[in-house]
Amino acid sequence: MNRSSGWVHEAFAVFAKDWLLELRTRVALGAVVLFAVTSVMASGFALAPPSGVPAEVKAALLWVVVFFAAVAGLSRVFVVEEETRTADSLRLAVSPTGVFVGKLLFNTVLMWGLCLVTVPLYLLLLEVPVRSASLFVTVVVLGSTALACATTAVGAIVAKATTRGALFGVLSFPVALPPLLVAIHGTRAAWLSGGAWRVATGDLQVLVGFILVIVPASLLVFEHIWSE
Amino acid sequence: MNTTGKILTGIWIAGVTVAAFLWLPPAQGFRSPEAARIVVFHVPCAVLTFVAFLVNAVYSWLYLRSRHPLTDAKANAAAELGMLFAVLATVTGSLFAMEQWGSAWNWDPRETSIVMLMLVYAAYFVLRGAVEEKSKRARLSAAYALLAFPAMVFLIWILPRIVESLHPTNTLFSRSGLDPSYRITLWSFFAGLLAVFVWMFRLRLRVELAEARLRQQYHRDAVAEVTLAGETR
Secondary structure (H helix, E strand, O other): OHHHHHHHHHHHHHHHHHHHHHHHHOOOHHHHHHHHHHHHHHHHHHOOOOOOOOOOHHHHHHHHHHHHHHHHHHOHHHHHHHHHHOHHHHHHHOHHHHHHHHHHHHHHHHHHHHHHHHHHHHHHHHHHOOOOHHHHHHHHHHHHHHHHHHHHOOOOOHHHOOOOOOOOHHHHHHHHHHHHHHHHHHHHHHHHHHHHHHHHHHHHHHHHHHHHHHHHHHHHHHHHHOOO | OOOHHHHHHHHHHHHHHHHHHHHHOOOOOOOOOHHHHHHHHHHHHHHHOOOHHHHHHHHHHHHHHOHHHHHHHHHHHHHHHHHHHHHHHHHHHHHHHHHHHOOOOOHHHHHHHHHHHHHHHHHHHHHHHOOOOOHHHHHHHHHHHHHHHHHHHHHHOOOOOOOHOOOOOOOOOOOOOHHHHHHHHHHHHHHHHHHHHHHHHHHHHHHHHHHHHHHHHHHHHHHHHHHHHHHHH
């Protein structure tokens, strides 16, 4: 196997290994999905019609729920390696790029799973009228991907810290804020505007641009975080 | 900074401050033309906040390449000064906003971005507090600073598209934007403040070095005590 395709192979191996372990225990999945469902239920009780809460507020609330659910589970993928003391053997077996891309894929799929459960439930309970379903799905897919990209390297930092506590949420928020704001903006457009695609083109470009910037930046610093 | 430099900086800043109140004409077109003088103190603080953020990112990058403890101390000092100037910029800005628009906080893009910068600094300090081992703390905080930097650039770029601004755009460098007397006073104050920044930066590094020396001394004493106890037994 030559070196350039080596890390792709490694990344998929790490991805497959992490999902295998995750499906055995379902810790991250359980934390993320239960957190999301609980907070959607709570919002549903409080804000369902006829409460008269405008759709703008509901768009912001949806992404707040998704972000905090992500905070509950996305650092797990690195923390588990430190807790089970498998980080060293992983360091020996796989290149840093392979590890990072594998973990990033894991977190991205986890975010998609989270949105797959949360978003339909949210739309159902809070009775949001969606004007452009195709745009809404695009914003959710890109937004959740961008959140995973923003927080994966932060998760690696948190896993190395002595006192983890609430560190992941505190460190993630500033990095995840740009995609979060843009996703809220795009969601609002998809729910309310007539020519929604035209209104939200800029938002989609920013989300793609953010992913294209933050992933290489994470890759550059990840080597320094990961290797002792 | 030597004594002459300190005295010159002091005289310079005092002179510019006096000029800002006595020589500078009141700014017409504001609700309170006299209060608008605050802009010559407010803008330099805000610019320095972003300078400090940039310095922090550069030293973080250099640290990851060299792994020299002093480079980490420089990155940390820049972040601490950045936090200080962010607070100063926010307070002076809020005072003026209260006078001009009747409310201290308006979620204007620049207000929001400076608060986000403060959040990044706060997260940076929390992270430094959460790691005990020195080299690991330096490595992780440098990595975090370099992750937060592109995110902040994105934020500062996208915010004006999402929320409306009260701040004027493109006034600092364009000819038509600002009255010449204001431009001169503002940039003179910036020069003075930059000198203070450099001075405080160096002081912070001296504190860091003194702490390191004390720690070394303490360890040497402890080792000497243990050996002495072993010999007398």
